[in-house]
Amino acid sequence: MRHTLPIAPQFYVTAPQPCPYLDGRMERKLFTALQTDNAEKLNDTLSRQGFRRSQNVLYRPACSECTACLSARIRVADFESSKSQRRILKRNGDLVRKVSSPWATDDQYALFRTYLDSRHSDGGMADMDIYEFAAMIEETPIRSRVVEYHEGDVLRGVCLTDVLEDGLSMVYSFFDPKLEKRSLGTQLILDHVDIAREADLPYVYLGYWVPGSPKMGYKSRFGALEVYRGGEWQRLTDPSHFAKEAHPLSVDPIAEQVARIQLPDSRPTSK
Template identity: 60%
Template structure:
C-alpha cells in the first residue's frame, strides 16, 4: 500500500496597506491556510512562532523595514498581579465566567457592535454584519471556545458584559479576539478578561496566555505591557520582557528579510513533515 505524505502548507503575503497602529507606516502580512485534518497541529506550532489565527487563516506581520508588531504572551507561572490588577479583579467580582462551544449569538453580536462603535469605529471590523461575525466565531478547525462574562444576577435579568474568542493550544490559551460593554470601561473589563484567562490557564495546567500583538508606541496596545511574566517574539525566539523599556528601538526597525528568507525560518509540525499521526 502506497503512503502519501501530507502536503506542507503554502505561505503567501498580502498587499501593503496603511498600518492601523503607527501613523505613516504600511503593513503587510505573511499567511497560510489552516487545513482541517492537521489544523490543530499547525495552529499549535505556528502560534509558538508569532502567528495568530483568524478563522481558517494563520498570519503574522511581514512588514518591510519595520518589526514593531511583537507577538506577546504571558508565562503563567511567573505572573504576579500588581495592586492595580487586584483592584480590577475586585471591581469585576460581579462577573461570572461561562465557557461555551464557539457559537455566535445575537447577544454577542449586539455587544460586539456596541464595542466597535465606541472604541474602534474607524477600524476594519466596524462594518461586520451578523453573518460575518458568526463566521469569525464559528469558522474554526481547532479547539475554540467563546468565553462569556455575565453579571451575577438571576437568569431572567443577567446581561452579557464581555466575551473572548479563545483557542486552546497544547501549551496555552490564545485570546483570538475579545470585546466588552463600553459602559464598563471604567472597570477595565479587557484587563479583567486577561487576568481571568491567566487563572483559567492555571486551572488547566497550561503554561501561557497568548495576547496577540503588542506595538510599542501605540496607545491602543499599552495595556499588554503591564503584565509580569511577559514574553515577546523577536528574531525568531521568545524573549522575556520584564520592562517595556527593554525593547531596543533599533531592533524594531530591522528588515525581517525577504519573504523566502522568512518562510525558510518557519518550523512545521512533525505530522506535515514525516507523516506521523
Template identity: 50%
Template sequence: MSAPFRFPRFFVTSPAPCPYIEGKTERKVFTELSGNNANELNDALGRIGFRRSQSVAYRPSCADCSACVSVRVCAGAFRPSNSQKRTIRRNRDLVASACKPWATEEQYTLLRAYLGSRHPNGGMADMDEQDFADMVEQTPVDSYMIEYREPTTDGGRGRLVGCCLTDRQGDGLSMIYSFFDSHHPLREGLGTYIIADHIQRAAHAGLPYVYLGYWIEGSTRMAYKARFRPLERLGPDGWAPFDPAASDKIAALLELA
C-alpha cells in the same frame, strides 16, 4: 490513522496602509488551517508568532518595520499589580461560561456597542452580523467563546457584559478577540479582568502561557498588554523575558550616548 502531515503553503498579501502606525504599510504572510492536522499546525505556528483569523493563520511580514512583537504571559508566575487586584475584586462576581463557538444576537449587540465606543474607525467598524458569525464559527481548531455575565438571584442568565473568542493550544490559551461593555458604570476594567481570568484559567489547566497577540511599539492601543507580567516576547532567538519599560530606558540611554 491520521493522514501524514503536509507542510503548508504560505502566501503574502499586498502592502496596505497600517491600521496601527500612521504612515506605515503592512504586509502579512498567511496559510490555511484545514484538515485533521489543523490543531497541530495552529499550535506550531502559534509558537512562532502566528495568529488565527477564521481558517487562516497569519503574521506580519512588513518590509520596513518590525514594530509588531508577539507577546505571551507566563500564567503560572503571574502576579497581579495592585490596580489589577482591585479590578479582579470588583468583577469576580461575574459568571464566566465557556460556550461552543456559535455566534448569538446578544454577543453581536455587545460587539457593536464596543466597536462604536472603542474603535469607531477601525477595520471592524463595518462588521455585520454575518461577518461576526464567520469570525466566531469558522474555526477548524479547538475554540470557544467565553461569556461573562452579571450574577442573578433567580438562577437565570444574567446580563452579558464581556466575551472573548479563545483558542486552546497545546501550550496555552490564545485570546483571539475580546469585547465588553466599556461604559458599564460599576465595572471599570472589564478588559483587564478578562485577561486576568484567562491567565487564571490557563494556570488551573496546567497551561504555561496566555498569548495576547502583538504588542506594537508606538501604538497606544496595544500598550495595555505590557501591564501583565511576567511577559515574554518572540525575537530572532526565540521567546525571551520582556519588559517594555526597560527597553524604553535602554533606548533613551543609547540616544544620549
C-alpha cells in the same frame, strides 16, 4: 506573491496597506490556510512562532520596513497580579464566567457592535454584519471556546479563545465600553490566566504588542510577559528597550522568513 516550503502548507503575503497601529506605516502579513487534517498541530506549532489565527487563516506581520509588532504571551507560573490588577479583580467579583462551544448569539453581536462603535469605529471590522460576526466566531477548525462574562442576566464581556497544546490564545475579545471603571479588558486577561492555571497550561497568548501604539500599550503592564523577537521568545523586562523604529536592514526577505518556519514534525529548512 506566493512562497512555498518543500512540504505543505503554502505561505502567501498580503499587499501593503496602512498600518492600524502606527501612523505613516504600511503593513503586510505572511499567512497560510488552516484547512488541513493537521490543523491543530499546525496551529500549535505556528502559534509558538508568533502566528495568530483568524478563522481559517494563520498570519504573522511581515512588514517590509518595520518589526514593531511582537507576539506576546504571559508565563502563567510566574505571573503575579499587581495591586491595581487585584483591585480590578475585586471590582469585577460579581461577574459570572460561562464557557461554551463557538456559537454566535444576538446578545454577543449587540455587545460587539457597541464595542466597535465606541472603540474602533474606523477599524477594519467596523462594517462587520451579523453573518460575518458569526463566521468569525464559528468558523474554526481547531478546539475553540467562547468565554462569556455576565452581570446577572446582562452580557458584559466575551472572548473567543483557542485551546492550544501549551496554553490559551485570546483570539478576539470585546466588552461593554461604558463600564470604563471596571477595566474589563484587563479583567478578561486576568481571568484567562486563572483558567490556564486551573488547566495546567503554561501560557496565555495575548496577540501582538506594538511599542509606540496606544491601542496595544496595555499589554506591557502584565507581569511575566514574553515577546517573540528574532526567532525566539524573550522576557519583556523593560518595554522601553523595544522601540517602534526599525533599521531598514533589520527586516529579512520574505523567502528567508518562510524558510525558517518550523512545521509540525519537521526541522527548520534553514538557519
